[in-house]
Amino acid sequence: MSAEPSSVPPASSPSAPRYGVWLVGARGSVATTAVVGCAAVAAGLHPPTGMVTETPDFATSGLPPLASLVFGGHDTVDCPLPKRAEHLAEGGVLPHGLPAAVHAELVAADREIRPGGPTLRDADAVPARTDDDWIDVFAADIRDFADRNGLAGVVVVNVASTEPAPAAGALPPSSLYAAAALRAGCGYVNFTPSTGLHHPALAELAASAGVPYAGRDGKTGQTLLRSVLGPMFQQRALAVRAWSGTNLLGGGDGAALADPAAAAAKNAGKERVLADTLGTAPEGEVHIDDVPALGDWKTAWDHIAFDGFLGSRMILQTIWQGCDSALAAPLVLDLARLLLRAGQQGITGPLGELGFYFKDPVGDGPASLGEQYTELKRFAARLSDTARPSHDAGDSGAQR
Amino acid sequence: MSAEPSSVPPASSPSAPRYGVWLVGARGSVATTAVVGCAAVAAGLHPPTGMVTETPDFATSGLPPLASLVFGGHDTVDCPLPKRAEHLAEGGVLPHGLPAAVHAELVAADREIRPGGPTLRDADAVPARTDDDWIDVFAADIRDFADRNGLAGVVVVNVASTEPAPAAGALPPSSLYAAAALRAGCGYVNFTPSTGLHHPALAELAASAGVPYAGRDGKTGQTLLRSVLGPMFQQRALAVRAWSGTNLLGGGDGAALADPAAAAAKNAGKERVLADTLGTAPEGEVHIDDVPALGDWKTAWDHIAFDGFLGSRMILQTIWQGCDSALAAPLVLDLARLLLRAGQQGITGPLGELGFYFKDPVGDGPASLGEQYTELKRFAARLSDTARPSHDAGDSGAQR
Amino acid sequence: MSAEPSSVPPASSPSAPRYGVWLVGARGSVATTAVVGCAAVAAGLHPPTGMVTETPDFATSGLPPLASLVFGGHDTVDCPLPKRAEHLAEGGVLPHGLPAAVHAELVAADREIRPGGPTLRDADAVPARTDDDWIDVFAADIRDFADRNGLAGVVVVNVASTEPAPAAGALPPSSLYAAAALRAGCGYVNFTPSTGLHHPALAELAASAGVPYAGRDGKTGQTLLRSVLGPMFQQRALAVRAWSGTNLLGGGDGAALADPAAAAAKNAGKERVLADTLGTAPEGEVHIDDVPALGDWKTAWDHIAFDGFLGSRMILQTIWQGCDSALAAPLVLDLARLLLRAGQQGITGPLGELGFYFKDPVGDGPASLGEQYTELKRFAARLSDTARPSHDAGDSGAQR
Amino acid sequence: MSAEPSSVPPASSPSAPRYGVWLVGARGSVATTAVVGCAAVAAGLHPPTGMVTETPDFATSGLPPLASLVFGGHDTVDCPLPKRAEHLAEGGVLPHGLPAAVHAELVAADREIRPGGPTLRDADAVPARTDDDWIDVFAADIRDFADRNGLAGVVVVNVASTEPAPAAGALPPSSLYAAAALRAGCGYVNFTPSTGLHHPALAELAASAGVPYAGRDGKTGQTLLRSVLGPMFQQRALAVRAWSGTNLLGGGDGAALADPAAAAAKNAGKERVLADTLGTAPEGEVHIDDVPALGDWKTAWDHIAFDGFLGSRMILQTIWQGCDSALAAPLVLDLARLLLRAGQQGITGPLGELGFYFKDPVGDGPASLGEQYTELKRFAARLSDTARPSHDAGDSGAQR
Numbered sequence A, B, C, D: 001m002s003a004e005p006s007s008v009p010p011a012s013s014p015s016a017p018r019y020g021v022w023l024v025g026a027r028g029s030v031a032t033t034a035v036v037g038c039a040a041v042a043a044g045l046h047p048p049t050g051m052v053t054e055t056p057d058f059a060t061s062g063l064p065p066l067a068s069l070v071f072g073g074h075d076t077v078d079c080p081l082p083k084r085a086e087h088l089a090e091g092g093v094l095p096h097g098l099p100a101a102v103h104a105e106l107v108a109a110d111r112e113i114r115p116g117g118p119t120l121r122d123a124d125a126v127p128a129r130t131d132d133d134w135i136d137v138f139a140a141d142i143r144d145f146a147d148r149n150g151l152a153g154v155v156v157v158n159v160a161s162t163e164p165a166p167a168a169g170a171l172p173p174s175s176l177y178a179a180a181a182l183r184a185g186c187g188y189v190n191f192t193p194s195t196g197l198h199h200p201a202l203a204e205l206a207a208s209a210g211v212p213y214a215g216r217d218g219k220t221g222q223t224l225l226r227s228v229l230g231p232m233f234q235q236r237a238l239a240v241r242a243w244s245g246t247n248l249l250g251g252g253d254g255a256a257l258a259d260p261a262a263a264a265a266k267n268a269g270k271e272r273v274l275a276d277t278l279g280t281a282p283e284g285e286v287h288i289d290d291v292p293a294l295g296d297w298k299t300a301w302d303h304i305a306f307d308g309f310l311g312s313r314m315i316l317q318t319i320w321q322g323c324d325s326a327l328a329a330p331l332v333l334d335l336a337r338l339l340l341r342a343g344q345q346g347i348t349g350p351l352g353e354l355g356f357y358f359k360d361p362v363g364d365g366p367a368s369l370g371e372q373y374t375e376l377k378r379f380a381a382r383l384s385d386t387a388r389p390s391h392d393a394g395d396s397g398a399q400r
């Protein structure tokens, strides 16, 4: 499936190492698009548009080739992946014909998906599973995946539905999965606004785990824009008075965010970007409306009222019409490769250098996209550091 | 020029040095707004919104205080500056009451405006003035201004109407003014897309003049946006397929740009920004429509068609509604101060570090606003360099 | 104050009849703009832009001239009208200089404003006023106004802050005022979404009162647009799937509508227009955000997803940027004149023919603006009916 | 042509009359979409969204059923219709799978397409064909079509590329086709802005031909909107100061309109709608940009600057994103059916009642869409007139 012409054994040859990408929410739009897209790009069917790790700055970073990635994951629904991909093609998210072209890869990934939880049914089970039971089960699933496939490393990526903010104390599902990733010795990426590793009960574990992790909440549309427009106003000393926004979206994400508690989690990240780039939080609200008629397509409207010289009142409006899954999936692939390689290189702990990808990044990096991009390129160089010996892949997670 | 009632010697006291800002197009909207705004901010009537040189990064750059600036210039019309300011207040460009509050400063600047040219009437004069005659007259006007006011330095800023691209060989008016600035030993800023110093006949003169210069064409609205959005698409590896734009504006600039030849000059700069930030020029045209009903307010609509992962088609649209003069005037003040200080510090030649301000900057700097901002801050630090002795102001132009 | 050249006694001569406009919410933006605008147009200072009753179709309807209108009203705040008008000029709602030019008329109206209620303070009064007490006091204020000014008729127009939907049973303030209008024998217009006459307890009274009335909620921006766009989709057999909207506004109305209960009242009317013109209610929500930075200016964004032939997905977006008070005030003047004339002509009961003006009109008229306009012109003709004797003005309300 | 499996005689059974639709530009996007859509709706594969003649008001008009329509036409290119349809499906104009589902109907229509002209090659032919020769050839093609298929009537619809405005005197191709329609005794619809029957040399012929005709230029997007927004401003007495617009489109129509002469023809119709509905032509230009990246999808942005009460400046912007062919095709089917039925009923001459469909309608009807819709419904009733004897279909063109 490799598109790289090569006389040495190709990445997908039996002898070349293979790496695992464990998707929490593996039957969702983002996950399915990532699986389809990885296969399509690896096979040379499509250019790697939207994948930053395929640009020249990453050529010598030693990232695992796309063709070396093996997918699995957890989900609470059981729609087969090939069928899910067909739905996405009907909705215009995937090109017609592509699900058929990568059918084998979809079937392979589908076989590696295990039941997630806790679901409503689980709540009635007797005896009830404890949090620790759940973490054990999830971690075992991940380790089995690594063993069965002889993987040189595994990264866990959360792309499950956005959770409501959890009740104080309780570990929400996203945190159970995050803990399972650590228990299995895997790097972890939280692509959603859910709690994940950001839970007080996991702080100590995260600090001592010896794996790299990154998050929170992929920055793909309105917030991506805000991370370049905010700095523009600040650099030009223009006074932003009010920044208002409305997002219309359908699909699974739209339905999940129709829950005000889930939407609140999402909005916190959006507002953080503004406050961080402008130095102060302007007036204005953000709405997220579930509009099933739009399917997986999103429209985001932003209205920015700002003052110029001598108090003149000006307005910028932006309208972003994009397909969220198509924006998110290449970033998921980027992040998986970066974390896998970081793990190999012995880089552990929070990866603040990946702020480029997130609304609410771990660490203390800059908030403007331009500076985040500079940091990302620096990280790319660090990954390829030839001075220090690369760790044996066997050390980097999901291994005995 | 200070409006602060004070018994101690004000910033503009006889003993403090004063600096000249010579505006070509001195009765235009941008020029008038700059004169009014400088007085208003110096007097504490308005905050310096939109003036980058008033942000903390410039605090130790040794820039001339706003209250030390003295205005004069050339224009081919003779509407008195106080009346021009009243018109701008009626059009909502200046706050009501402000022209009256800074009436003294407007009258003072008005007294320092000399007839520009060549006008149609000049074409019939016998004997006809040669280019060299014109340059001499303009240079003498500038030197007189410096002498009469005992100025420690003068910078010439072109804010006259955009010219059509000149016939091969001929020196257009903007180039006559630029040559006069050099002849008078003054720094020069071309805030318009007109030729100015970019004329082959002036290349040698510019190289040997020993003054700093900067340009071309202030970046205030649609192009400002493009200089942050272009890099965003490039950094995210998204493929821009078409970038189309329409600008609606009235006022003097709208009328001038209704001439297709003038609009062509303007558009070249806009397109350069896209090609430089995207690495390739996408499909799409730019229109500039004269809509007198909008007065000095501009609406700029941009429509960007781009491809995401797996060929998905997405669209970003932006609508910018701003007052061009209010966006341009603080930048004119910034540039005047930066060039005056550069002259003092003995910095000469093209100032590529000021690409932040221009659509089509001199030199080879970066095209993304974020990187240009970094360069600007580096330049601010260089201006304050305490290591090297500051030159005597008397050296820095328009002086005997 | 009349601008009509005339040899017969001008409308405002002592002998010509004068008519009263009693504004509930008399110190608000809409009310103040109506008072200023009536004076300005009557004096020939401004053309009657936005006043439908000044178009030729109404020339022979016998409407009271603008110069014959006398203003008064209730309000719960006491900012003097001239000062309120100055604030509106500072906010760009009224032209600078206009409040000064019509100062006399503002002072005159200010003198006729009486304390409204019930306010929080009233709640503590001992003994507490009953609903009937309130109605009596309000009705007496209106009758005094008519007597003192020798008015030939009075119309009451509700332009007070939008109320939250009232508790079951209780008469909200808007209903107390509406009942007072009936008790005083005056026509009544509800320009707001508040309850007014739409209260079960007032149904019988309204039916027997023998006065004309109209409402609810002036149609000035987003809903005006919807009333022409909805019919377009329906006439073209295009299937609207989702109609979403966001309104950003500041000013007093913005603050009042920040209360979700008040916003809910407002939105009901907006949605009725869609359901009535499309034949079915599409998906989609409407948001009203209070954005103080916008002052009395409103931005309304609408996003309409519709299907064309063979299921093709299309989108229309509209962005309306208007000054609500400037849109509402001429309609308030129109309605006052139409109701005064209707009263004179003995036309009583709900005026369904005025659906052109309202989001949620009384009666069963058409929902498309075009058909409503046709009805309005028919009503204009009916008012001028010369066949039937005009009633003596003395009959038409606010009289002993 | 019916896809309904049925044992009873289908609508297109040998005994039921069949009607011809002769498309000039038969291999274009609009034509192909009309052929595909007619088959799809007739077969019950899609609802008749966008077809006004399928709404209840037309139920008793006696229109020919969709299943009774037979397609043929002229074109100058020879891309087979099934292939053209596949291209449209790839571009998202037609649903995937639909071209295959109606393959038989596409093949049938393809067989009835004859070479159009004059092409560049024809210009070199010796001896050169005269205008009259061309008309004869075209008319013969149409008559053959009618005979071969035993049609009860034929209508000619021009959906060929927009022509540049013709040189004085010369008959442009669209007029040759129009004359051929008359010569063949067929009704004629000009769905484009090309000259067609609007040529002085054809005036007499048109007057005496005894067939119905309609045109010019289908009203599908920006102009459709203008025909409801213009009346809104006029009815509300709001003063439109400037109406500016930009259209971005790709596809064949985009390429044709990249020719300024063709665009000028198109824009004339757009401006007529504004002048007719507003009573005066506002400031502002219209641009049509060819943006191949958009394919058959169009974005139209309109910016309307208007004055409200007391000179307040307001703005409405609209953004229309539609698929032109999907908007046009159902109207082409509507018009074909209406003209066929009109011919049957002996209605001849210019059909001003069809202004609803056109930018620049024949006759003197109203310009607002609402009133045009009322006229259309009246015409629908007239068609079903049972009082007067229906003409024998054999009289109504393309016979003998």
Ligand SMILES: NC(=O)c1ccc[n+]([C@@H]2O[C@H](COP(=O)([O-])OP(=O)(O)OC[C@H]3O[C@@H](n4cnc5c(N)ncnc54)[C@H](O)[C@@H]3O)[C@@H](O)[C@H]2O)c1
Binding pocket: A024, A025, A026, A027, A028, A029, A030, A031, A074, A075, A076, A077, A116, A117, A118, A159, A160, A161, A162, A163, A173, A191, A192, A193, A217, A218, A219, A220, A221, A251, A252, A253, A256, A324, A325, A327, A328
């Ligand atoms: N697409 C973007 O641009 C973008 C950007 C940032 C963040 N995100 C986030 O990515 C996530 C996924 O988005 P999507 O569009 O794919 O949503 P989706 O609804 O299509 O998929 C979510 C999947 O998660 C599964 N799931 C729910 N609860 C689970 C659990 N407890 N355990 C395992 N699986 C569970 C669901 O069954 C579903 O298959 C969302 O949280 C979204 O907010 C997306």
Ligand SMILES: NC(=O)c1ccc[n+]([C@@H]2O[C@H](COP(=O)([O-])OP(=O)(O)OC[C@H]3O[C@@H](n4cnc5c(N)ncnc54)[C@H](O)[C@@H]3O)[C@@H](O)[C@H]2O)c1
Binding pocket: B024, B025, B026, B027, B028, B029, B030, B031, B074, B075, B076, B077, B116, B117, B118, B159, B160, B161, B162, B163, B173, B191, B192, B193, B217, B218, B219, B220, B221, B251, B252, B253, B256, B324, B325, B327, B328
């Ligand atoms: N405002 C912005 O945001 C912005 C941004 C970039 C560039 N610019 C440029 O700044 C310039 C000024 O814009 P403006 O809005 O003030 O225009 P304006 O029409 O209000 O003013 C231009 C002035 O130049 C004068 N002028 C014309 N020819 C002259 C000559 N030969 N000699 C001397 N004076 C002459 C005119 O009489 C007029 O007073 C334009 O070239 C514009 O393109 C403006």
Ligand SMILES: NC(=O)c1ccc[n+]([C@@H]2O[C@H](COP(=O)([O-])OP(=O)(O)OC[C@H]3O[C@@H](n4cnc5c(N)ncnc54)[C@H](O)[C@@H]3O)[C@@H](O)[C@H]2O)c1
Binding pocket: C024, C025, C026, C027, C028, C029, C030, C031, C074, C075, C076, C077, C116, C117, C118, C159, C160, C161, C162, C163, C173, C191, C192, C193, C217, C218, C219, C220, C221, C251, C252, C253, C256, C324, C325, C327, C328
């Ligand atoms: N402007 C528009 O386009 C528009 C359109 C439709 C409806 N409306 C409605 O018109 C009303 C007025 O809008 P505005 O912008 O003038 O608001 P505003 O806040 O400026 O004025 C409302 C006035 O009502 C007064 N008020 C409040 N409670 C009262 C009471 N119990 N008795 C008497 N007065 C009372 C307030 O003190 C204030 O002066 C609102 O309900 C608004 O929703 C406005």
Ligand SMILES: NC(=O)c1ccc[n+]([C@@H]2O[C@H](COP(=O)([O-])OP(=O)(O)OC[C@H]3O[C@@H](n4cnc5c(N)ncnc54)[C@H](O)[C@@H]3O)[C@@H](O)[C@H]2O)c1
Binding pocket: D024, D025, D026, D027, D028, D029, D030, D031, D074, D075, D076, D077, D116, D117, D118, D159, D160, D161, D162, D163, D173, D191, D192, D193, D217, D218, D219, D220, D221, D251, D252, D253, D256, D324, D325, D327, D328
């Ligand atoms: N789609 C709309 O919404 C809409 C609205 C109004 C008007 N129209 C008009 O409809 C026409 C067709 O649009 P389209 O998108 O189908 O364009 P298109 O380019 O896809 O098709 C035009 C067809 O006409 C053919 N043609 C050109 N010259 C010819 C000639 N002399 N004789 C016969 N055929 C000839 C071309 O070969 C082509 O197949 C255009 O004039 C367009 O302006 C379209």
Ligand code: NA
Binding pocket: A228, A231, A368, A369, A370, A371, B228, B231, B368, B369, B370, B371
């Ligand atoms: Na940047």
Ligand code: NA
Binding pocket: C228, C231, C368, C369, C370, C371, D228, D231, D368, D369, D370, D371
């Ligand atoms: Na209408």
